Amino acid sequence: LRAFGSDTRLPTVALVVDLLRERGAVSRVELAEATGLTRATMTNAVRRLISLGFVREVGTARSQRGTPRRLLELQPDACHMVGLQFDRFRGVGVIVDLAGRIAARRELPVVGERRPDEVVPELAAAVDEMIAASAVARGDIRGIGLATYGPQDRDAGVLLTPQPTSEWQGYPLAAALAESTGLRVAIENDATAAGIGAQHLGAAPSSFAVVYMSGGIGGGLIIDGHPYRGAASNGLELGHISVDPSGPVCDCGNRGCLDNVASPVAVSSLARRTSLAARLGLGADPLEGFDLLARAAAEGDSEAAELIEASVQHLAAATVTLVNLLDVSSVVLAGSAFTESGGRYRDAAQEVLDRSVFMRHVHSVSVELAGDVAHAAAVGAAMVVLRNLLESPNIGDRSARGR
Amino acid sequence: LRAFGSDTRLPTVALVVDLLRERGAVSRVELAEATGLTRATMTNAVRRLISLGFVREVGTARSQRGTPRRLLELQPDACHMVGLQFDRFRGVGVIVDLAGRIAARRELPVVGERRPDEVVPELAAAVDEMIAASAVARGDIRGIGLATYGPQDRDAGVLLTPQPTSEWQGYPLAAALAESTGLRVAIENDATAAGIGAQHLGAAPSSFAVVYMSGGIGGGLIIDGHPYRGAASNGLELGHISVDPSGPVCDCGNRGCLDNVASPVAVSSLARRTSLAARLGLGADPLEGFDLLARAAAEGDSEAAELIEASVQHLAAATVTLVNLLDVSSVVLAGSAFTESGGRYRDAAQEVLDRSVFMRHVHSVSVELAGDVAHAAAVGAAMVVLRNLLESPNIGDRSARGR
8 A cells, every 4th residue: 555645745847847837938937936946956857858858948038137037838749648547338548748638539448347358458459549540659658547446556557346347356457558558557546537637627726626427436636736545545435425324235335325326327227227218218338328318307307307316416415525524615527427417416516515515604615527527537647647757766768768 | 714735844843853752862864864854954953953952962872884873862841832622511721741741631611602701711710720730830831722613714813603602703712812821822623633632642643534522523634644624724524424314404504414413412412302311310511411321321221322322323424434535544533522432432433444444455444542532632732832833934043932
């Protein structure tokens, strides 16, 4: 298990990249002032970033004392990362540049109940195709970030859960994908990755909680820009907090888990036992079914609306628990399940928070959808690769690049 | 509102005091190695601590290369702090030394429904009496830490809630007590203070969640030794998470809050409507009543046991939510309500966590009572004063001492 807590103290180079991404053209002196670091430290960090081609001098600005200051600018095309997100039901891939912009995207093959040694070669092929179809040279890809469910051992690059089949537990997922693609691979919790991605996709603040919903429900927490890790480097298990103490015992051992009453898997499963199954033509894919139900509910189907609203209210109630425990002032919703019905979930959560969060008389709490709910986790996973690269001590060393 | 997140980056002097407290006699070189700081930085920090009288050279140890290294040792008596904890029903005060040891303790006058301008002079008188009755010189008291319920504005030293009466909201609590005692006063959330105190009173690990129970229920989180603050610098509002979605609407706006079904105030209130009131002679004080009920339950009174067990199980369920969301591997119980019945609460929470925490197959989660449940918050509040002192830039300056 890794050390507890949130990651702290960004290395200087990562800090410089973040500042340049936010502020555009900036001088070394301004960078030193913004970070509180010495000019010597800053000069050294900038030299390494220039030698990598990540940063260029783009002209001069006159300072107050009349000395011209050379301005630095990020070179977004100098470096690209692949981000993947998958679970049993859905997968998407992106190529992201140094500025966090999406340069390519595609869907990934569905995992279903298949074994990892079947799935990994397909993921590798999808990565190859995505790179080939993009304008990015393969040699400029620095690695793959792979966001998926937990628990995970991020250092070892393995999943610690027998989902979707027992072969996945302990399977060397990162190593196998690295072997198949010739690229470095880092794994990340999907909800945490979605939080990192939301910061690059829109106006997410520096501290916020994440509610992540794909087939199931997860949670994350970003504190001052850094993921909170907890004891085992995973996200917040929002899907397994109890929202109904008299509910059925979950596989996890807890009772009335949010996941079992509010997730797309749970809602679709309930719907398949009603007349909605035939009326809407619900198939086996719970996310497709969930989107069909959400559309039917929005169009006035009362039976569909009842199922969706129950999920909406359970998720809103769980968000109150999340906010009361963490005292965040911002919640970001992400995950492909919010593609169709995100607005309704957001509005309902906002309404319930406004009337029942303990700290509402001290500060407001806002709920927002991530800029791109379906790709936020994949973008975040790609940015984890960049973060790892910028944090490595041999970052200026060309041999540190992908094979 | 203060900046979000946990406090980070201890100043060197605070780090040195923590290390000397933990390790006993240590050389400057060992201190530099343990902190990763340069020897020059360490030498400077030690010089300041020696000039304050907090640290002394106590001999030499031979190093591996044969050069003798001077050993440093904390001087626990060089500095004392007062810690107070009060809520409507109970209050205790302590005097704590530099090593976190309790040098004196006493009960404080009960606040009840009285106004702050009545209560503050009594608190000041109690502080004066406690100092006078102790072996500590008043000039060696560096300040008062005051732990109480939230929400609070810690920077302003005021409470942000109209509890127990409307006069308390916005009352300049810290300033008024400082004026009455001539000592600096810092306020702190009681659950957070209990977490800080637990680290000095026993074997609390560096990261853990706190379940705090006095008349009501609160929560806290210590990450790598530092309190998690959230958006408004308060603790985790554990008492206001819902454990019964069909329960009554709480004053806070949420439904079925833990506080309303499991706190000593709630349990005593339920008991007063039964035959237990007469049988046990329950009075108005909910904590006295709660202790009577806990004793009766332990002695086999089935009616008392039913009430206590309902509270025990609700608190255990809320602890599962806390642990699933924060993924801590340790939970510490503190607060005077655990004096009598802490063992039962601990055992039940451990049992429920063992079978229903999501991450239990990845790591175990242990529940422990704080070393001194009734004084943990007061001790922690006193240590907040020391932390503030060690973090102030003019720590070596004699004028920074209390008046």
